[in-house]
Amino acid sequence: MRQFIALTFNSSFKEELMAIMDTLKEEGIQGKYYDLDNLHMTLAFFGETDRQDEIMEIIHSIPFPEITITLNRIGHFKKVYWMGIKDNPVLDEYVNTLREALKAHDISFDDKPFYPHITILRKAEEGDRTLQEVSTKDIKVELLQAHYLEEGLKYLPYNEQSLIEAMNKIYQQKGHVTIAIDGRCGSGKTTLANKLKAYFDCHIFHIDDFYLQEYQRTQERYNEPGGNVDRERFKKEVLEPLQHHQDVLYRPFDCSTMSISEGTLYSYKPINIIEGSYSCHPELIDACDLSIFVDIDETLRLKRIEKRNGKEALDMFIKKWIPLEEKYFSSFDIQNHCDFYFKAGR
Incomplete structure (x- = not known):
């Protein structure tokens, strides 16, 4: 199960991103578009890990600064489309602090340099585009897990998924x-x-x-x-x-x-x-x-x-x-x- 720390956004902001993605579709850009609920910005990728509770404690221990994320361009890499953001030193500093805390607890993650972006489309044609700026302050840091459900791949917050599993277990036992x-x-x-x-x-x-x-x-x-x-x-x-x-x-x-x-x-x-x-x-x-x-x-x-x-x-x-x-x-x-x-x- 893929697991990662990510920024997640409120529904109204994600709907703005979906409108941009609809414009790409109208322009004939074909590929596998992300669902609204799966839009996120990865901060640290773990892959498989059994140290979720420790990761959650680290997330809660580091105050998330009051910042504005502003998307201003669409780029591509190997048939992957992404939305990039304006330079944001405060976000960069937060991610650095977060990753240093993970290292201090000897929690392994993909330590590639942090390039903030939101992936929106895979298996697509190439071609960069400019983007009318869209911004949000309503941001949350979460530990997400990849789950393959009947409706397809879903990235679910770890604590919400744990709660859902606990509810299902009780329901199966008690009805x-x-x-x-x-x-x-x-x-x-x-x-x-x-x-x-x-x-x-x-x-x-x-x-x-x-x-x-x-x-x-x-x-x-x-x-x-x-x-x-x-x-x-x-x-x-x-x-x-x-x-x-x-x-x-x-x-x-x-x-x-x-x-x-x-x-x-x-x-x-x-x-x-x-x-x-x-x-x-x-x-x-x-x-x-x-x-x-x-x-x-x-x-x-x-x-x-x-x-x-x-x-x-x-x-x-x-x-x-x-x-x-x-x-x-x-x-x-x-x-x-x-x-x-x-x-x-x-």
């Missing part, structure tokens, strides 16, 4: 599996849940749909670690029916009317994802087979929240929601009790 995805706001919990939904025929239930009802919003309640969600209703209306293999009448709390909605009936499925902060609360976690903690650096977290919710909402997160969340994490040592640990990249 059903429920997982909880907890972690810091803005870390990518919903994104991870949606990725898993692409692999499994499952339901996703969001803790954020179970805000406290008006009568529950007391200072005493907010003083409880994890007290700012209606975990009692979530347990009764979602977890207990799932444990009995029953349909779920899913009734999100409507903040605009400060009331519980009429809801939607979800037919029972044997695979279910509980997503959101507080999903690993001691009163809820016993209903789950696996737990995941998704982490994020503080600076990146605040940037994501401001981008997603706006400046005013960010102030409320800083003053209220983040402190409540952190109190819950520390009170119950949530991170250390989870089965899997993921960390968001930039």
Whole structure:
């Protein structure tokens, strides 16, 4: 199994790259084009290795700098088309630090000089091209593994693949599996849940749909670690029916009317994802087979929240929601009790 550390990108940026690739097709450039999900930039190639956990620790130990990747040309080498980037000394320095750390841990990799590029096409005609610049700051460093699935070759993140394998194992043993995805706001919990939904025929239930009802919003309640969600209703209306293999009448709390909605009936499925902060609360976690903690650096977290919710909402997160969340994490040592640990990249 081929394994390598790579930069991966968000969907909107990859869709821009796919549009460029479509233009090449229209120009008559034939060959084997990369799928959208497989687009990446290799930083260190291992081939076969059984030291994935050590590699993940190294990735997490080296802060990824805030950089912008700008693609500005299309080149070729032996019928391989690639997109090249503008000179980026900060990226070069990061890759050098990463590779030195791998060497220090005696982890073997292909030590060829780093030429940053994104491969887009193989078995193609030759011919360089200029490229209208496209840029992104939304970048993540991941350990990818090559898997040959029914739909073809896929490069899957190591931690996601390990989670998928663990879910499959439990499903084969029990005939059903429920997982909880907890972690810091803005870390990518919903994104991870949606990725898993692409692999499994499952339901996703969001803790954020179970805000406290008006009568529950007391200072005493907010003083409880994890007290700012209606975990009692979530347990009764979602977890207990799932444990009995029953349909779920899913009734999100409507903040605009400060009331519980009429809801939607979800037919029972044997695979279910509980997503959101507080999903690993001691009163809820016993209903789950696996737990995941998704982490994020503080600076990146605040940037994501401001981008997603706006400046005013960010102030409320800083003053209220983040402190409540952190109190819950520390009170119950949530991170250390989870089965899997993921960390968001930039």
